[in-house]
Amino acid sequence: MTVHAGEIVAVVGPSGSGKSTLLSCLAGLDEPDGGYVIVAGQRVTRRIEATRAAIRARWIGMLMQTNNLLNHLTVAQNILAAQSLVRRGASARQQPAALLADVGLADRAGSRPSTLSGGEAARAALAVALANDPPVLLADEPTGEIDTQAQASVLELLRQRAAAGKAVLVVTHSQEVAAAADRIIRLVDGRIADE
Numbered sequence: 001m002t003v004h005a006g007e008i009v010a011v012v013g014p015s016g017s018g019k020s021t022l023l024s025c026l027a028g029l030d031e032p033d034g035g036y037v038i039v040a041g042q043r044v045t046r047r048i049e050a051t052r053a054a055i056r057a058r059w060i061g062m063l064m065q066t067n068n069l070l071n072h073l074t075v076a077q078n079i080l081a082a083q084s085l086v087r088r089g090a091s092a093r094q095q096p097a098a099l100l101a102d103v104g105l106a107d108r109a110g111s112r113p114s115t116l117s118g119g120e121a122a123r124a125a126l127a128v129a130l131a132n133d134p135p136v137l138l139a140d141e142p143t144g145e146i147d148t149q150a151q152a153s154v155l156e157l158l159r160q161r162a163a164a165g166k167a168v169l170v171v172t173h174s175q176e177v178a179a180a181a182d183r184i185i186r187l188v189d190g191r192i193a194d195e
Contacts, residue, residue: 001185001192005135008158008168010181018190019171020065023138026169027062028052040135057085061134063142068125069113075100075124076109082131099127104153118145126154130161137161139170143177155180 003009011019024030026037028044029052036045040059044052056062069078076096083093100106103123113121122145129137142158143151155177162168162182170177178184186193 001195003136003167003169005165005167006162007182008162008170008180010178010184011169011171011187012173012178012184013187013193017187019187020140021190022187023062023064023140023169023171027060027138028056057082057132059135061129061132061137063122063126063129063137063139065140065144068128069121071113074110074112075105075116075127078113078124078128079131082128086132094131094133096127096131099130100124102130102157103127104150119147119150122146123150123154126157130157135166137166137168139168141172141174142170143172143174151176 011022013019021030025032025045026039028037028047031045036043038044039055042055042059044055047055069075070081073081079096079099097106097109100109103126105120105123105127108116108120108124113124116124122142126139126142129139137158139158143154146154151174158168158170159180170181172178183195185195
């Protein structure tokens with residue numbers, strides 16, 4: 001499969017079909033049984049972890065279902081921690097306050113993750129995933145724990161990312177999220193059933 005710059009691809013399928021495993025392989029967190037992953041012209045698979053981590057930090061924004069935030073840091077500090085992984089001038093970075101405003105959390109910058117609701121934590125994790133303006137965004141159920149108004153704003157943010165030339169791959173059970181995608185890929189038992 002290929003995800004092109006400027007498009008949103010939704011991956012759907014029943015629980016246990018391999019959607020989250022696919023995201024882990026695409027991000028270089030797990031190795032596929034066969035084949036390989038290339039991100040921005042660089043092979044991710046079968047490389048040492050330090051190389052995969054550097055590729056992830058620079059090229060991939062990841063929003064997984066759990067463990068997206070460091071609990072001992074504030075939401076703003078989580079964003080700064082992600083930004084510290086990529087070398088670039090401070091003036092080239094989007095400020096945490098602006099990222100948090102984009103996801104509707106401008107007033108939660110100083111909050112610790114344990115004080116956030118499920119929906120707030122999901123949106124904070126999305127801000128962290130966007131911290132380095134990655135060309136590729138991988139999201140696992142980005143609207144799973146948020147209300148319909150917040151879902152609409154997250155979908156608009158994903159659409160803006162794609163319009164800015166970023167490749168967005170979203171794993172979802174949500175019909176609304178799938179309907180917002182440019183393409184839908186259905187997985188069954190770890191294989192693409194149709195596209």
